[in-house]
Amino acid sequence: MLLNWLQTLITVFSYLWPFRVVEQWERGVLYVWARHWRHWPARPSDWTVSPGIYPIIPYFTEVRPGTVVRGVTGTPLLQITARDGTLVTFSAAMTWYILDVAKAWNCTDRVIETGQELLAAVCAEKLAEVEPSRLDGDKRKRLVADMIRWLNAEMAFMGCSVEALRFTNFAIGSQPLRTLRVMTDPALLRDYNA
Numbered sequence: 001m002l003l004n005w006l007q008t009l010i011t012v013f014s015y016l017w018p019f020r021v022v023e024q025w026e027r028g029v030l031y032v033w034a035r036h037w038r039h040w041p042a043r044p045s046d047w048t049v050s051p052g053i054y055p056i057i058p059y060f061t062e063v064r065p066g067t068v069v070r071g072v073t074g075t076p077l078l079q080i081t082a083r084d085g086t087l088v089t090f091s092a093a094m095t096w097y098i099l100d101v102a103k104a105w106n107c108t109d110r111v112i113e114t115g116q117e118l119l120a121a122v123c124a125e126k127l128a129e130v131e132p133s134r135l136d137g138d139k140r141k142r143l144v145a146d147m148i149r150w151l152n153a154e155m156a157f158m159g160c161s162v163e164a165l166r167f168t169n170f171a172i173g174s175q176p177l178r179t180l181r182v183m184t185d186p187a188l189l190r191d192y193n194a
Contacts (some may be wrong), residue, residue, distance in 0.1 A: 002025050002089060002111050015046060015058065018055055018057070018058065019053050019055055019056065020053070020054050020062070020063040020065070021053055021054075021065075022049060022051045022054065022065045023051060023064060024051045025067055025069045026051065026065040026066060026067050026068060026101075027050065027051075027065070027066060028048060028050075028061070028064060028065045028071065028101070029047070029048055029049070029064050029066065029101055029102050029105050029106070030048075030049055030054075030061070030062075030173065031061065031063075032061050032064045033060060033061075034062075034138055035134060036106055047100070047102040048100075048102055051067060064107060066101040066103075066104055066111075067098065068098050068099075068101060070095055070096065070097045071095070071096065071097065071112075072093055072094070072096075073093065073094055073096065073115050073116045073119060074091065074092065074093040074094075074116070074119075074168065075092050075093075075116065075119055075120040076120075077089065077090075077091045077169060078090055078123070078124055079121060080128045082127065082128060082132050083128065083129070083130070083132055084132040086132065086172055086173065087172075087173050088127055088128075088135065088172055089169065089170075089173070090123065090127065090167055090169050090170045090171070091167070091168045092119060092120075092123050092165060092166065092168065093165070093166050094151065094163075094165045095162070095163045095164040095165075096114075096115060096155070096160055096161060096162045097160065097163065098111065098160050099159050099160060099161050100159030100160055102159070103158055104158055104159045104160065105127060107157055107158050107159070110158070111158060114158060115155065115158075115160060117128075118154050118155060119151065122147065122150055122151050126147055126150055130143060132164060135172060140167075140170075140181060142189040143164050144166075144167075147165050147172075148162050148163075148164070148165050150188075151165065
């Protein structure tokens with residue numbers, strides 16, 4: 001009981017604390033009266049605040065930090081049907097980062113979850129559309145370069161950029177793979193609400 005009361009008191013105190021910290025690996029977005037504040041002249045580099053400590057007026061101004069360092073997001077094991085009817089089983093991982101924190105905060109509900117879903121959707125859609133000969137090992141490097149370009153076009157609305165893409169599993173077969181799952185897929189265990 002005392003611990004819950006103390007935790008609530010600390011949460012309220014931290015909310016009323018008149019300073020917000022933007023760490024070295026983050027950029028912050030400044031809000032004044034719940035509206036995104038842009039410095040003038042309005043260049044994209046001026047829409048965010050650099051690392052540092054910023055004074056705020058509780059309830060009226062806020063600085064929301066967002067990470068801008070590279071991260072890796074993966075998909076679970078997916079199965080699609082290629083143009084020639086063969087079954088393709090794959091999972092992919094992309095290295096990506098946020099270019100524009102203001103777009104990430106203001107145009108996307110959950111950046112990491114949205115990035116993972118876009119990765120799965122674009123890979124599944126494009127692998128089903130391309131010529132089956134491009135799925136072979138020798139030609140897959142050019143396919144990966146095209147997939148990065150397609151992912152960057154899809155993620156432009158949320159201010160993110162894909163740097164690299166790798167297939168962590170890739171199997172081409174005419175019959176579905178029988179899979180016995182003893183453990184859960186680690187890609188499904190992440191809590192995006194935290």
